[in-house]
Amino acid sequence: MKFQFRLAYYLFGLLLGGVFVVWFLKAKADDKGVEFCYMPNCRVLKDLRSKSLEIDSVARQALDAKWVTLEDVKMSLQYGDVDFGKSNEPYRKGKIYVIEGKTSKNEDITITMVNYTNKVLLEKIEKK
Incomplete structure:
Protein backbone atom coordinates (compact mmCIF):
# COMPACT_ATOMS: atom_id res chain seq x y z
CA MET A 1 0.00 0.00 0.00
CA CYS A 37 -10.02 20.59 36.66
CA TYR A 38 -6.54 19.64 35.56
CA MET A 39 -4.71 22.94 35.93
CA PRO A 40 -3.20 23.75 39.36
CA ASN A 41 -5.25 26.94 39.84
CA CYS A 42 -8.52 25.14 39.13
CA ARG A 43 -7.66 22.19 41.38
CA VAL A 44 -6.79 24.40 44.37
CA LEU A 45 -9.93 26.52 44.02
CA LYS A 46 -12.11 23.42 43.66
CA ASP A 47 -10.54 21.89 46.80
CA LEU A 48 -11.13 25.12 48.76
CA ARG A 49 -14.76 25.31 47.59
CA SER A 50 -15.48 21.69 48.54
CA LYS A 51 -14.72 22.09 52.27
CA SER A 52 -16.65 23.85 55.02
CA LEU A 53 -15.71 27.49 55.50
CA GLU A 54 -14.85 29.06 58.85
CA ILE A 55 -14.26 32.79 59.19
CA ASP A 56 -11.51 34.29 61.38
CA SER A 57 -12.13 37.47 63.39
CA VAL A 58 -9.93 39.59 61.06
CA ALA A 59 -11.92 38.46 58.02
CA ARG A 60 -15.17 38.97 59.93
CA GLN A 61 -14.21 42.62 60.51
CA ALA A 62 -13.71 43.11 56.76
CA LEU A 63 -17.08 41.46 56.05
CA ASP A 64 -18.77 43.62 58.70
CA ALA A 65 -17.30 46.75 57.10
CA LYS A 66 -19.59 46.03 54.11
CA TRP A 67 -17.02 46.83 51.39
CA VAL A 68 -16.81 43.10 50.63
CA THR A 69 -19.42 40.36 51.00
CA LEU A 70 -19.27 36.62 51.44
CA GLU A 71 -20.67 36.36 47.91
CA ASP A 72 -17.56 38.21 46.64
CA VAL A 73 -15.38 35.65 48.42
CA LYS A 74 -17.33 32.78 46.85
CA MET A 75 -17.01 34.32 43.39
CA SER A 76 -13.27 34.75 43.96
CA LEU A 77 -13.09 31.07 44.88
CA GLN A 78 -14.80 30.31 41.57
CA TYR A 79 -12.98 32.69 39.21
CA GLY A 80 -9.96 33.99 41.16
CA ASP A 81 -6.26 33.36 40.68
CA VAL A 82 -4.08 31.59 43.23
CA ASP A 83 -0.74 33.30 43.88
CA PHE A 84 1.47 30.23 44.07
CA GLY A 85 4.51 32.33 45.00
CA LYS A 86 2.91 33.05 48.37
CA SER A 87 0.81 29.88 48.66
CA ASN A 88 1.11 26.17 49.42
CA GLU A 89 3.34 26.71 52.44
CA PRO A 90 2.84 24.95 55.79
CA TYR A 91 0.99 27.21 58.22
CA ARG A 92 -0.69 26.28 61.53
CA LYS A 93 -1.01 22.56 60.67
CA GLY A 94 -2.48 23.44 57.27
CA LYS A 95 -1.41 25.15 54.07
CA ILE A 96 -1.86 28.82 53.32
CA TYR A 97 -3.32 30.00 50.00
CA VAL A 98 -3.47 33.57 48.69
CA ILE A 99 -6.22 34.20 46.14
CA GLU A 100 -6.58 37.32 44.05
CA GLY A 101 -10.13 38.16 43.06
CA LYS A 102 -12.63 40.96 42.57
CA THR A 103 -15.65 42.30 44.41
CA SER A 104 -19.03 42.92 42.80
CA LYS A 105 -17.94 46.57 42.44
CA ASN A 106 -14.91 45.37 40.40
CA GLU A 107 -12.38 46.23 43.14
CA ASP A 108 -9.32 43.98 43.45
CA ILE A 109 -9.11 41.97 46.65
CA THR A 110 -6.63 39.52 48.13
CA ILE A 111 -8.00 36.64 50.17
CA THR A 112 -5.81 34.62 52.52
CA MET A 113 -7.10 31.17 53.43
CA VAL A 114 -5.69 28.27 55.43
CA ASN A 115 -6.53 24.85 53.97
CA TYR A 116 -6.86 22.06 56.55
CA THR A 117 -7.78 18.46 55.80
CA ASN A 118 -11.45 18.89 56.72
CA LYS A 119 -12.09 22.66 56.65
CA VAL A 120 -10.94 25.99 55.23
CA LEU A 121 -10.26 29.03 57.42
CA LEU A 122 -10.86 32.43 55.82
CA GLU A 123 -8.09 34.33 57.57
CA LYS A 124 -8.14 37.82 56.05
CA ILE A 125 -9.47 39.89 53.17
CA GLU A 126 -7.55 42.91 51.93
CA LYS A 127 -8.04 45.55 49.27
CA LYS A 128 -5.25 45.67 46.75
Missing part, protein backbone atom coordinates in the same frame (compact mmCIF):
# COMPACT_ATOMS: atom_id res chain seq x y z
CA LYS A 2 1.33 3.44 -0.86
CA PHE A 3 2.29 5.93 1.80
CA GLN A 4 -0.49 8.33 0.73
CA PHE A 5 -3.20 5.75 1.42
CA ARG A 6 -1.68 4.71 4.76
CA LEU A 7 -1.51 8.37 5.80
CA ALA A 8 -5.13 8.94 4.72
CA TYR A 9 -6.34 5.87 6.70
CA TYR A 10 -4.35 6.99 9.73
CA LEU A 11 -5.70 10.56 9.62
CA PHE A 12 -9.26 9.31 9.08
CA GLY A 13 -8.99 7.01 12.12
CA LEU A 14 -7.45 9.79 14.17
CA LEU A 15 -10.29 12.12 13.20
CA LEU A 16 -12.95 9.54 14.14
CA GLY A 17 -11.23 8.86 17.47
CA GLY A 18 -10.98 12.58 18.20
CA VAL A 19 -14.66 13.13 17.44
CA PHE A 20 -15.60 10.21 19.72
CA VAL A 21 -13.47 11.51 22.60
CA VAL A 22 -14.86 15.06 22.30
CA TRP A 23 -18.43 13.71 22.15
CA PHE A 24 -17.84 11.46 25.16
CA LEU A 25 -16.20 14.18 27.27
CA LYS A 26 -18.89 16.70 26.36
CA ALA A 27 -21.59 14.25 27.45
CA LYS A 28 -19.78 13.74 30.77
CA ALA A 29 -19.37 17.50 31.26
CA ASP A 30 -23.09 18.05 30.71
CA ASP A 31 -23.86 15.82 33.71
CA LYS A 32 -24.40 17.74 36.91
CA GLY A 33 -21.46 17.85 39.28
CA VAL A 34 -18.82 16.88 36.74
CA GLU A 35 -16.04 19.40 36.37
CA PHE A 36 -12.73 18.92 34.60
